[in-house]
Amino acid sequence: MQSIENASFRDPSGYVFYENDKVYRFIHSSYRKDFELLIQSGLYDALRKDRKLIAIEETDISSPSGGTIIQVEKVEFISYPYEWCFSQYQEAALLTLDLMERALEFDIWLKDASAYNIQFHNGNPVLIDLFSFEQYPEGSPWVAYRQFCQHFLSPLLLMSKVDMGLGSMMKNYIDGIPLDITSKLLPFRCKLSPQINMHIFMQAKYQKKYEDYGRKTEIDKNKSVSILTRNRLKNLISSLKDVVTSLSLAGENSEWANYYDDTNYSKDSLYEKKDIIERFAEKISPQSMCDFGANKGEFSRIKNVDLKNIISCDIDYIAVDKNYRINKEKGLHHILPLRIDLTNPSPAIGWANVERKSFIDRCDVDLGLALALIHHLAISNNVPLENCASLFASMTQYLVIEWVPKEDSQVQRLLATREDIFDKYNQTEFENEFSKYFKILEKKQVTGSKRVIYLMRLNKREGME
Amino acid sequence: MRLSFFFLVCAIYFLSIKDAYAYLDPGTGSMILQSVIAVCVGAIVAMKVYWHKLKSFFVKNDGDRQTDKEV
Numbered sequence: 001m002q003s004i005e006n007a008s009f010r011d012p013s014g015y016v017f018y019e020n021d022k023v024y025r026f027i028h029s030s031y032r033k034d035f036e037l038l039i040q041s042g043l044y045d046a047l048r049k050d051r052k053l054i055a056i057e058e059t060d061i062s063s064p065s066g067g068t069i070i071q072v073e074k075v076e077f078i079s080y081p082y083e084w085c086f087s088q089y090q091e092a093a094l095l096t097l098d099l100m101e102r103a104l105e106f107d108i109w110l111k112d113a114s115a116y117n118i119q120f121h122n123g124n125p126v127l128i129d130l131f132s133f134e135q136y137p138e139g140s141p142w143v144a145y146r147q148f149c150q151h152f153l154s155p156l157l158l159m160s161k162v163d164m165g166l167g168s169m170m171k172n173y174i175d176g177i178p179l180d181i182t183s184k185l186l187p188f189r190c191k192l193s194p195q196i197n198m199h200i201f202m203q204a205k206y207q208k209k210y211e212d213y214g215r216k217t218e219i220d221k222n223k224s225v226s227i228l229t230r231n232r233l234k235n236l237i238s239s240l241k242d243v244v245t246s247l248s249l250a251g252e253n254s255e256w257a258n259y260y261d262d263t264n265y266s267k268d269s270l271y272e273k274k275d276i277i278e279r280f281a282e283k284i285s286p287q288s289m290c291d292f293g294a295n296k297g298e299f300s301r302i303k304n305v306d307l308k309n310i311i312s313c314d315i316d317y318i319a320v321d322k323n324y325r326i327n328k329e330k331g332l333h334h335i336l337p338l339r340i341d342l343t344n345p346s347p348a349i350g351w352a353n354v355e356r357k358s359f360i361d362r363c364d365v366d367l368g369l370a371l372a373l374i375h376h377l378a379i380s381n382n383v384p385l386e387n388c389a390s391l392f393a394s395m396t397q398y399l400v401i402e403w404v405p406k407e408d409s410q411v412q413r414l415l416a417t418r419e420d421i422f423d424k425y426n427q428t429e430f431e432n433e434f435s436k437y438f439k440i441l442e443k444k445q446v447t448g449s450k451r452v453i454y455l456m457r458l459n460k461r462e463g464m465e
Numbered sequence: 466m467r468l469s470f471f472f473l474v475c476a477i478y479f480l481s482i483k484d485a486y487a488y489l490d491p492g493t494g495s496m497i498l499q500s501v502i503a504v505c506v507g508a509i510v511a512m513k514v515y516w517h518k519l520k521s522f523f524v525k526n527d528g529d530r531q532t533d534k535e536v
Contacts, residue, residue, distance in 0.1 A: 011488055112489045146495035198502045206494030213493040225493055226500040235507045
């Protein structure tokens with residue numbers, strides 16, 4: 001059964017659809033020329049060699065309207081820019097600029113530069129929207145310059161110069177953060193950088209200045225508003241690359257970044273915890289896993305399991321960033337770290353609220369890890385245990401969850417400045433509430449700590465199978 | 466402001482290149498800005514290239530200090 005991708009409607013060149021768990025692209029006959037150019041020029045092969053874009057395969061499937069259908073390699077987990085850590089976002093931006101530079105060598109360019117054209121696949125950013133390429137019109141300024149600055153440069157500058165959490169503003173602005181807002185938020189010292197001044201502050205002013213251009217001036221559509229030679233276009237791309245590369249995430253030492261240096265665990269306990277989790281995972285042989293409170297990903301990187309797809313989530317931007325960089329160093333391509341706040345996960349946004357799916361909708365894994373997490377949800381955030389169970393039940397088949405008792409020093413720390421209203425926060429209640437959604441298969445206490453690690457399986461709903 | 470007006474006048478009178486029929490709204494201001502900043506941007510890029518060459522000429526075994534991220 002075919003289903004068309006909800007987000008694939010803005011480009012009249014074609015659309016994406018799904019059938020039998022595979023991904024396809026329909027290409028209108030009007031766009032066929034540009035698509036053939038991408039293939040025949042050699043650009044596709046050159047970029048595929050460096051794994052910079054998603055693989056495609058021509059099919060024999062014919063379309064009554066005369067279009068072409070190609071099969072596209074599937075991305076394991078769709079993520080959105082507002083879920084990316086700084087390093088991921090920076091690499092996605094540099095990839096876009098790199099694609100533009102490489103394409104120009106073949107007389108091709110990118111007609112758009114949306115952050116949603118990039119996905120993380122096998123640990124690296126790749127371009128998934130092959131429709132972005134078209135014939136380079138010699139002499140034209142870059143039509144996607146504004147979009148690049150709104151989708152990439154603005155959030156990166158805000159994350160680097162103002163606050164690391166501002167990437168989440170991308171949730172509010174479906175076509176990237178407007179330049180006038182970025183101008184107002186960036187500190188004055190940014191104006192002293194000529195390049196940032198030009199790409200952000202000046203562009204914001206020019207946008208305002210010419211916003212009525214169509215109404216006040218008679219336009220001849222056959223004449224261009226301006227010209228930019230190829231060399232100057234290349235310089236523009238170099239300049240953008242320069243700015244993006246020079247940025248870094250401030251605040252390397254956040255509350256969570258040094259977490260494992262300051263916890264309840266002795267080194268032996270830590271190893272034992274890893275061992276318990278690996279044994280539990282081996283029992284169920286999951287293909288996909290989500291580590292809901294991953295921190296720097298220590299437990300996402302479990303061995304001995306044939307996992308193809310691991311999503312490694314944490315609320316802390318710096319922890320996610322470290323997680324991403326550690327995985328790169330270790331060559332672990334099957335893990336995708338993302339910044340997710342479990343108490344406020346990414347909502348469904350965009351056109352009709354179906355364009356970008358919610359995190360809960362996208363997360364449907366074989367195994368979920370909820371380690372050192374339950375007390376943050378139940379105590380810090382006052383979420384009843386049953387509601388916690390219900391949330392996990394909507395995202396995973398099996399759950400490995402760590403029960404953190406009140407006597408634990410981390411919980412005591414949370415209760416230090418507030419009244420203990422959590423009468424129901426105890427192990428019996430925990431087991432009762434979670435049993436409403438899961439069957440407890442096994443539990444194991446970690447020696448040297450009062451914490452207990454459970455292995456649970458989602459109850460089948462009545463009437464199913 | 467007068468400089469940008471001058472560029473605009475030049476563009477409209479002396480050039481007759483067809484706009485790319487982009488499905489995206491490029492924003493008139495953004496298109497014009499690119500021509501306006503082109504010379505400045507070119508100078509900055511050239512300066513950085515020469516500074517880089519000069520630095521590597523004087524400092525032996527420095528390696529590439531710039532974080533050239535490989536994507």
